Amino acid sequence: MTFYSVLVFVFLVLSAAAAPINNTSNSHSRRHTPIPYRPLNPPLSTPWTEKVGTSPWPQHPRPQLYRETWKSLNGIWTYQSASGQAELNSPPAGLLAQEVLIPSCIESGLSGVMESGVMYMWFATTFDVSSNWTFGQPTILLNFEAVDYEATVFVNGNKAGFHRGGYFRFTLDITEHVKVGSQNDLRVFVFDPTDEPPTYIPHGKQTRYTSHIWYTPCSGIWQSVWLEAVPTNYISGLEVVADMNGDVAATVHTITQTPLPVEMSLVDEGDVVLGIFRATTDKKFSFHVPSAKLWSPDTPKLYKIVVNTQIDAVGSYTGFRTISSRVVKGVQRPVLNGKFVFQFGTLDQGYWPDGIYVPPTVEAMEYDLQLLKSLGMNMVRKHIKVEPHLFYHACDRLGLLVIQDMPSMHPAPSVLSTAPNADQQAEFEREVELLVTQFKGYPCIVTWVIYNEGWGQLTDPYYPEIGITARIRELDPTRLVDATTGWWDHGAGDFSDNHHYADPQCGTPWYSLNSAPYDPARIGFQGEFGGVGHRPEMENLWPIQQAIDTIPQTYELNADLAAFNYRAHVLLAQLRDQVALYGCSGAVWTQTTDVEGEVNGLLTYDRRVVRANATQWRADILALYLAAEARG
Template identity: 35%
Template sequence: MIEQAHLKLLSALVAMLLIPLSVNAQNYKPAGDKIKTKWAEQIDVNSVLPEYPRPILQREQWKNLNGLWDYSIQGVGEPKPSKADGKILVPFAVESSLSGVQKRVGKHNELWYETTFEVPEQWNGKQVLLHFGAVDWKTEIWINDIKVGSHTGGYTPFSFNITPFLNDSTETLVVKVWDPTSEGPQPRGKQVKDPEGIWYTPVTGIWQTVWLEPVNEKHIQDLRTTPDIDNQLVRVDPLIENTTYGDIIEVTVKDGDKVLSVSKASAIETLEIPITNQKLWSPESPFLYQMTVKLISNGATVDQVESYFAMRKISKKRDEKGIIRMQLNNEDYFQFGPLDQGWWPDGLYTAPTDEALKYDIVKTKELGFNMIRKHVKVEPARWYTHCDKLGILVWQDMPNGDDAPIWQNKKYFDGNELKRSAESEEIFRKEWKAIMDYLYSYPSIVVWVPFNEAWGQFKTIEITEWTAKYDPSRLINSASGGNHFQTGDILDLHNYPDPEMYLYDANRVNVLGEYGGIGLPLEGHLWKTDNNWGYVKFKNSKQTTDQYIAYAKELIELVKSGFSAAIYTQTTDVEGEVNGFMTYDRKVDKMDIEKVRSINKKVIGTIEK
């Protein structure tokens, strides 16, 4: 009888614990009636994007704060409301369907969030870091009614040590966000107040994972890895929080489970680690070395992280015909891929699941491409790790911001520039540096693109020279698509719909940075029921595939004439644009995959290695 009573009591307690979870699940549903991906159906409000958010610098312990939070929208400058407007599913932007809200905010309002959390008991004695993957745009944070910090920038991670402000019980987190979208000078990519054509819905607020992490006062803040295949070594630059003289970094390099080397140095020094019999990384063979990094202070290990790196080199060289070609690992290598904007009909900037995030990269590989141009957007860290593991080269754009001067693409000596305000310049420089710092150690990234089609383009030569000096290990594509200046490594032409070489620079790499845009609207898979847009439009898959192949055959001849890379628009449909290889909901491949793959391989093979 006593055992039965205990069982009944235990069952009642379990039921009580489950009530909040079931209530949360019942209260949530995606908002609106727009098309959605299959992954939207897999959303679990109690386990949203549960994967470790930063796999290139991974610790064992962490806590995910994603889930249903309170939200409210208030006028700028008004105090936090006493009552919430409702629930929002973090980390989906408030304008998205998956947020459960799908409301606009605008520059005259601020978005407030509130949630509670508990710090695990086993973290006692640790410093607790509060991490935000990305929040668009200006963020202010309170812990237990104490303002602990602020941040500007919509595309890079940031964190705060919140240890001094914790209550050792249930903690309250409040976040306030202001985002002027297209009414401000900040980087925003394709977001506009009134979306139409090639311009898309605003993305306001938290759009990447929010999480907690315990560390010691002395801990590894970042690792900057630089491969040098010519000298068969990798350089590891640690960034240590609260280091003191005498602290030591120990790096163990592994091939799978096999230990290749163990190296030690002062925590303020660069380690140069020999990599003998090096396995080179490429799209065809994306080998990654595993790395365990320890921080040792007074003989004790005070921090340990798991990381990885790759041995690969991106460079340029004039070939026997006098054409400057891009090289990968000291061999001529044609880079060919799609323009990838990273938008989702249900999550906008945020993929519904990690499987979805990876899916577009997998499809890109299936199509026979070896490269992606990440267009005027920056992705979560896991996206770049997927690229590293799957083997895909990445051109990383700076998201557009501010205004555009008159764009021209066919005059080589008449580049136009915007005169930005001092505030606008400062915003650009700060966020471009932050993006480069955030992404520096990902081997998949081979080209930086600070400006696209003149949008926000200013002081081109100065920005290019700074970018090249800050990261000499990659190529710089100064002005993709026009408003050309004779600076950087690349002359980048845009031409729609067919490929064309209307300019040529004998002293730089020549690329076709955008072309194609073949449209095929498919009923039942459209964001908009009418007024859909493509550079040219066809009625069925065969016509679309045939036109793609025709353009690819033209491209082959231009590769022989001097192009070293090409980028086709685009991976998926996006809102009103219907020129993707896939529909916006990723449910239909709009071209014959095998035929596209076959011709893509021929394009890439035009340059012999």
């Protein structure tokens, strides 16, 4: 039993003594008072742990589809584990066993549950819908930003919908189930097998078998839940592409696809309206903005958008930029706004010791990004995880390019030889499409990654990444595709992407085991390198012995921070030479923070110690950009 499991066990025993639970009903109706919520002490805290409170993530969750009339359902819900899928036939009535914080992972201390190994679970809350709130807006939408992995939703005892995919938003029209002016009951049944054999689903670094680079999983409702009141034919989505020439292509989608006149206004700072453009919903239209200021890491200029169909209105934003690939002075390069921009940033896992997958606050999430920007980085690789939409909004505002991975299907370490079957592969490809369609509006995202190091990748012909790359280009022709970052490269996509620790091999005429030779017809890229580690003091370390025991698996350990920074300086100098001499166009340093048994972050896992010598890192990163500038 792990340290935090012991804490949970003791807490439950004491709580049970104070408030006995009646478990006698076959229908799982539990009329007792639930165990009250309190955050449990995580194995390791952050500076934001105690700032979470009981109304987490109060911000509007979708900055590119904003309405005034919305209501957060985040806060204290009730929770209990379930025995299996059969419980869907008899949802529990009344209050559930204990209170839980939503959004959260039930494995986290912030959830108030901190329970591992649960595959089936129930969540419940109540909400009111007043007639004043819905005045003139007859349709009620229930939005979930992400539930891992399958969610079946009940409103007032009626099944309202089902969703599969642990990283993606979904919206349910619950109008027919809602009682306006009275209390409504909401229940969610969640199934999350993570990587329990024989399951094979996209889950990224989550595992039920933690081991060094495989981390504590996240189960349950881990992103915001909220309500909207909208007209019957409401705006269901926007597609806006604004390029470096000032040309804008847009489509305003409505739920019924019944044509409506639409006005799109482009608004600059100080609410200055640059233009009003009229069209029809559900049809692509275009317009030109003279002298549009471009979005880039150096100048992350954004423009507000207001869309009005006379019966519905939403707010959004965009940035003018163009990403492409072309030959610059004889080398294939990634090009931003017509210029070769060397991309340098970190491998960003997005894990937190107090919230696991869930940053404790928006401010905490942005702290990591601001640190990277302060060191001179212009990019972050979001590693086999998809973040809340507010993460990408922050990158848009800060000016950080995002290389976005698709969460992998890599199985548990005990079954590494497993490969996806046809149905599992089809589900993976469906979720790739969700990733692209739901996030392609953010200017910061410049590259989609399909496979990381062969995890979940079929490596015999037919090579599915070839077809997936083509499909991504259909859905989003405005970005680059890194089909295989590291290892099994069959020629698909825009990148010849190498992984090598600790020293880089970026666009070079040499390569090592598990790497493919540099392909000069594609962009030479170092998808991962570095990984040099330093064991922190115990108060900054994930204090789980199983994780501590894996620290020696770190690619390279340094005795102190001076050595850590010296080794980083040496490796960045090697990378600079490869930029100057060979075909290197960008690189990803491992990594932003420590995670559990990994101790190679620029920050410790608790975000309390910054390892990077800021002066040295800024100088070394600037040297990379100058070397690239000299080449193109």
